[in-house]
Amino acid sequence: MGSSASVLNPDNDLLDLHGKVAIVTGANAGIGYWTAAHLSKRGAKVYLACRNESRATGAITSIEAWNTSKDRGSLIYHHLSLDDPREAKKSAEEFLAKETRLDIVVNNAGLLASPYEKTKDGIVNTMVVNHLSPLVFTHTLSPLLEKTASEPESDVRIINVSSLMHSAIRAGQTKFDSIDSFNARYEGSWVPPENLKRYGLTKLANILWTNTLQKQYDAKNVPITCISMHPGGVLTDSALERLKQSAIPRLRIAISRLFADEPEQGSFTTLFAAASKEIAKDKGKYRAKYLAPYGKIVEPSKLAKDETLANNLWGTTQKVLKEIYGIEV
Ligand SMILES: NC(=O)c1ccc[n+]([C@@H]2O[C@H](COP(=O)([O-])OP(=O)(O)OC[C@H]3O[C@@H](n4cnc5c(N)ncnc54)[C@H](OP(=O)(O)O)[C@@H]3O)[C@@H](O)[C@H]2O)c1
Structure with a gap:
């Protein structure tokens, strides 16, 4: 399996993850479920960070039935709601209180195209669930990620699951320079329809923020690999x-x-990003890259590479989090 190969074989192409700790958000269903299943099959202790306990424990029971091997890593429910960045922060703080290392964070949970709705704090729901809360969750976990990264032989990775739909946002359609730009409605858009466009805005934010995060770690000489990707x-x-x-x-x-x-x-592109041997061999090649199935480095849209836009997004995110939620990142 190489960066240009077509399909991943999780049993051969992923690292041995015994002794490693991973968090997969939204792991009770879909892509996150299989990401958690295969990471645990490779030996990782996997936290399923989910908002609904019975759905999460149901997923754990199902994965345990799928793989009954004693060699499998443990699967643990961890409560995470992304509906409010304050709850995401609390969830990460609770995680810090119970774990001593963290090797892999997969920000997979997401709200797909949805009707326009603002939360009680006045921010559109998709932007909260897909951008603000995962960002707060990850930044709050960062001290533990950085500590793990300082250990010999570490290979700490943060994976942000974006989407090809990020390219639905064209030049001139966002500046990410105000709360209003976070709350853009794209009313009247037909191709794609406005709900998909708003979803695309959050997925564009995922890529831009991944690149900012990588720069922040690089500036501190912290060897963490940040990758965004489209699962197909x-x-x-x-x-x-x-x-x-x-x-x-x-x-x-x-x-x-x-x-x-x-x-x-x-789940294979997520798995490639989170745990492939290929990336372990050449981490520099993959830092702040955007991957498409099944691990191929591809160019995201022009906007997703725009540094001014990335800086605007970071500045507005900081402002919104501080002024509305009282959170500093
Ligand atoms: N499927 C695709 O074709 C596709 C394509 C491109 C990108 N993606 C991206 O891939 C990721 C996973 O997609 P999927 O198709 O596997 O989605 P899915 O089956 O709908 O699973 C989404 C997960 O996110 C969780 N979630 C949603 N809102 C949440 C919230 N407010 N707080 C906490 N958890 C929340 C869901 O929890 P509940 O079960 O409790 O609702 C579920 O576990 C998403 O980021 C999506 O944007 C998917």
């Missing part, structure tokens, strides 16, 4: 639900079945 089109239950609600659902589902991956294979 994946027919998860929630993706299927959305197709059912679309125009001409049967046709769209039939077409998706032809081209989309099943959830297990849909």
